[in-house]
Amino acid sequence: MKMNFSATVLLAAVIILLTWLVSMVINWLRFVRRVNDIPGPRGYFKLRFSSIPKDRTQWESQRTLITPAFHIKVIESHQEVFVRGSELLMTKLQQHARKDEFNMMPYLMNFAFDVICGAAIGVNLQEREEFYSELLTAANELNDLTFKRSLPTWQSWNILFKLSADGRRFQRNIDMFNAFFDKAIREMKSELSCNNISNTENDIFRNNTKNVALQSLLLQNEGMLSDKEIRDHVKTTIIAGYETTLASLSWTLFLLGKHKDVQLKVYEEQQSIFHGSDKHVSTEDVKKMKYLKQVIEEAARLYPPVPVVLRQIEEDVSIGDYVVPAGVVVNINIYHLHRCADQFPDPEIFNPDNFLPERIDARHPFSYLPFSAGPRNCIGKRFTLKEQTTLLSYILRKYEVHSTQTKETMAPVRSITLRPGNGLWVKIRQRD
Template sequence: MNTPSELTFTSVLKWILLLMVLLFIIVYNWKRRWLYYYALKFPGPFGLPLLGIVHRFRHGPAAYNTIMKPFNEYPTGFSCWVGKDLYFGISKPKDIEILLNRCLTKGKLYKILHECFNDSLVVAPVGAWKERRKAFNKAFRPTTIKSFFGKFVKGAHDIVSNLNKKHGGESFDVLQEIWPITCEIAWTTLAGVDPNLLDGPDQFMSDVIRYQQIIHQRFWNPLYHSNFFWRRSALGREAEDLHKRTYDFIQKIVENSKEHDSGDVTENYFVNLLIRMRDEKKLSHEEMLREMPFMFTAANETTALTTSAVLLVLGMYPNIQENVFEELDTIFEKSDKDITLGEVNKMDYLKRVIKETMRLLPAVPFILRTLDQDVQIDSRFYPRGSEIIISMPHVHQNAEVWPDPLKFDPDRFLPEASKNRPRCAFMPFSYGVRNCIGLQYAMVSMLIMLSTILRSYKVTSSIYKRIEDIDFQHYVVAKPKKGYYISMEKRIK
């Protein structure tokens, strides 16, 4: 006799739960109504209900060009949904300049880097970022970089010593010869640590490469964007192990780093700044350690990638390579003379070659920001809470700004050719106050390495013959799928 009443109670409970779910959905979507409204104001690719364009991710890395295709289809901008998040693809330099100046919060997708970089400078909330950036600037100001000069020169000679074993027509991936040395340069310049005193630098590099591969897989599996599922996956557990090993290595660097006497420019080594901030209670010990992996990785990997890319490109275009050599031959009276700062400042053509390489082969493929305020640009409105994505190759190869965009032409960066160009038409180090802190560090170190190499060797590209031939694999950074394979011939002195 109790069955009807029990069924009635169960039914009522189900209806209550259903109504609560419906109420939640209504309230949730009502709060986001402006996102839906303004998304419809933009053209964009087809998206599934609730999923948006997530279904395109099912093809993995092969879908990269498909996902980025809207930048070609809608050159003035588009909107799309990735799950519950609204993204605006931005290509116009004027819009990019406004958005990057006003919105400093890093995009939500950067959370997939959290295990490695936590809340370090690259992904820190705006408040913490402002305080730390101001303090860290001391490690990258001109006087500090000038003090690194001897270390840059030594690293350049170490690279040439490695390359001496490679000349004679043998094809090899030059990144594998340059990257270990840029790692050593980073440890000596940012921490004042002798790499020979460190145990495990090779393991550190291997861990960085493996971590990038894991993050690559995480990016292409939307289920893994959720920390709940990620931390319970085999890849997530492997990433955690890599994270622990990285911090053990970073701790060794701290232990080997020593404070320098006050007044010595080396007191502003990056690690020494962190140690002082920790001692002054501006950072905890854990926060201090969190800052190091990204800064060391950014200082050595992107520099190695760009240096390798320049050599690859010069191997494709021997006439430009000879122009570089002629400039260097004019600057240096003696072929075996070490480089000085004054000579670096005279390398105008080589600087333009580096910039043109970064335009066509940017190491960082995109920029992501979260809009923490409403932004109106002309007739377009970007609502707070949405995300913006900026594709560097599409910005750098915009035919309206860069005529014949795939042509490699260093003279694009002559002063007279650059003066009327929009500021955000070229931004390999990002743009605005939250740009890359190591811009000058990277440029000076690359000029020293490249000039030292190119005074000793002629370079030929082994696989690629044109820029158009290069197919990229996009990890945290972008790399040619077939590597940076070149061959080298010793220059006759």
């Protein structure tokens, strides 16, 4: 009887293992299924069959509801948040001036996370140390675990993932964020009620640093989005927004530190705007920083924050002699797309002049997609560009930056974003 029982247990274990292995193979085949022969430089389009991840009608409805939170007037009202974060970072950098190399990436991480939290929920987390380090760690882990789950491994099985150490850590981090944002929503609702703030343009777009994404969502969508939906939108904005800004800033500073001629031109532009002063950066100042914006855009061409996006084909599309059928999900490799030589001559060379107005006009409109394109483009594009421009103005007016790494030692790592794998090691020298 004992033998029969043991044999049964062994057989069940073998069946479970075989089932899991077969599932792994099927998942992998689905993942790598592609149309390899589609003509085009370096095979930019790799295809696989999949179902759309979210109902389109639901997505369009929610996109319409959250768009006012990213209105240009709302973004302009965040300039004080950008300035506060920039000045705090500059204070921390003082200890490194004219000293040995140091890793700037943790400082940029703190800046990006603090700014996005300030803009989204009106909280300066670096003044609330009891939350700050835990939330930042949770955000990093959630990004890494989300990327791991997107790969065809055993973690794609919900039941196995939930039972694993990664799954328990993922849920613990989600619970932490949910509790924090539930509290933020309750506090914001109470504040709006006490101050009798209503859903009017003057109230929503008033020049106040409390004019945050959470407030806009609550005012615009009362009764249309549940607290849970609002919480999830704000949570996604923070977790995804800080990661993409961090990646972009890191690569931009790395490239500036390697190209002193470009850095000098940026500094000269800053001098023409500020005339040697260290005054706060205003929205009007940012509008004048045309060359710095070219630098940021060129850095995003070489190192797009999100190197791959997926889009579902809605109707048959002909590419050369091939037809891509409706229903296929297209994996667009933006990293390689930005290295298309007929759109960007000498594509591996860092050249901000690629974004002179006349060169932009001469290119295909979809040759440059750092924020994707179409209805599902990145809703935070203007926010992150303004945020990065503000911080870089502060850094480059005061310091000359020297990158001590090479492209190879930067070791780009693919996670949710394309970020440096070994940090951002630099030396900074205070300008005379």
